[in-house]
Amino acid sequence: MEGHTLGVHPLSAENAAHLRASLPHTRPAKLPKGLPSFGCGDRLGLANPGHLRTLKQYRVAPILAQQSIRELNLTGRTFTQVIDAATWAVLQEGYRDGFGADGDHLKSLEEVKLAVESGVSMITLDLSLVLGSPGAEPCPSELQDLAGRTLSYHGECMTLDAAGIDGFWRTYRAALAFVMAAEAVCRAKHGAGCYDLEISVDETPHTTLAVDHLLLALECRRRGIDVFSMAPRFPGEFQKGIDYRGDLREFEAAFAVHAAIAAEFGYKISVHSGSDKFAVFPIVASLTGGGFHEKTAGTSWLEACRVVAQRSPDLFRRIYTAARGFFPEAKKYYHIVTELPDVPSLDGLADKDLPGLLEQEASRQYLHITYGQILRAPELGPALMQVLESQEEAYYLALDKHFRRHLDGLGITRR
Numbered sequence: 001m002e003g004h005t006l007g008v009h010p011l012s013a014e015n016a017a018h019l020r021a022s023l024p025h026t027r028p029a030k031l032p033k034g035l036p037s038f039g040c041g042d043r044l045g046l047a048n049p050g051h052l053r054t055l056k057q058y059r060v061a062p063i064l065a066q067q068s069i070r071e072l073n074l075t076g077r078t079f080t081q082v083i084d085a086a087t088w089a090v091l092q093e094g095y096r097d098g099f100g101a102d103g104d105h106l107k108s109l110e111e112v113k114l115a116v117e118s119g120v121s122m123i124t125l126d127l128s129l130v131l132g133s134p135g136a137e138p139c140p141s142e143l144q145d146l147a148g149r150t151l152s153y154h155g156e157c158m159t160l161d162a163a164g165i166d167g168f169w170r171t172y173r174a175a176l177a178f179v180m181a182a183e184a185v186c187r188a189k190h191g192a193g194c195y196d197l198e199i200s201v202d203e204t205p206h207t208t209l210a211v212d213h214l215l216l217a218l219e220c221r222r223r224g225i226d227v228f229s230m231a232p233r234f235p236g237e238f239q240k241g242i243d244y245r246g247d248l249r250e251f252e253a254a255f256a257v258h259a260a261i262a263a264e265f266g267y268k269i270s271v272h273s274g275s276d277k278f279a280v281f282p283i284v285a286s287l288t289g290g291g292f293h294e295k296t297a298g299t300s301w302l303e304a305c306r307v308v309a310q311r312s313p314d315l316f317r318r319i320y321t322a323a324r325g326f327f328p329e330a331k332k333y334y335h336i337v338t339e340l341p342d343v344p345s346l347d348g349l350a351d352k353d354l355p356g357l358l359e360q361e362a363s364r365q366y367l368h369i370t371y372g373q374i375l376r377a378p379e380l381g382p383a384l385m386q387v388l389e390s391q392e393e394a395y396y397l398a399l400d401k402h403f404r405r406h407l408d409g410l411g412i413t414r415r
């Protein structure tokens, strides 16, 4: 091959960047339209090939690299390292069909710039810090003029009144300015229409009102903001690592309206903390016709814990015991229902019973949120990575089994 040389190169950041520059399919890109999409957060940098092996068998667009600033801080990684892991996975698996990278839960313009400069193709704007912030901008006349109009979405009629519009404006005016500034950063880097933008309000204290979603959609359209997906906060609880908690009929009623608004405006409904929510998957599938984005992250870490429990029970016992000391600090970052007294003890458990802890809600949440301290502990993190690297195929198989349940449950068809 004239002009080309073949050689063995280390999996360095420099070589990953070089690969992305020369082979387009190894770099993150805007996702194709018309397919459901699925986000796989890989907190270890080891799960991506497993994710790919499963996802490439389904008609779904994958986000391989997806981390929040919170996850990066807790694992001590950078966006670039997360994207590098995805690049190597694509190369390893011979995958050529494209993937995205999601800078998840970005709360400030500085975080947006960091993510975009690192090469993410998708930004997820978390509005929780700007919602309700004061602003000088008066309510646009186009919004005020909607007062008195009745709009119908999925059988629910919404009459827009001046008070509702005023309430929306007070809550969202600073958020809209943030979204516009963030989109400008993306556009400057990637060019118009060459990135995916998600707006998320799932980690706000209140369930998202349908009327607020509708007004936000209208205002984004009026301002020319190209929305890929929207993550409302739904009724009930989407807690980490466990199934949906709440009234399924209430969820279904609210989800139907949000999904109808999203379809009307041409974007997807995004389901955050979407792992293990098997009870709601049929509703998401039937009410969106595949027009959804599903986000998962910690569930792949829990499958790693399962492999350690199966293959290295002594290490698992050390991790599980140490996590008791990590738990109170970890609870500051994650809202979960589990308290320390709920967590099952290892006393009397035989080695063969250890993987069973990954079937119980309290122990799942306990391990789910303590990942950062576990991975950073010098006596635990490197040993855990070593076990997973030596049990690579077992980890991929565990992920495959778990993700098939998600993809099948969400009605995603096989290729």
Ligand code: ZN
Pocket (backbone or CB within 6 Å): 105, 200, 202, 203, 272, 273
């Ligand atoms: Zn979220």
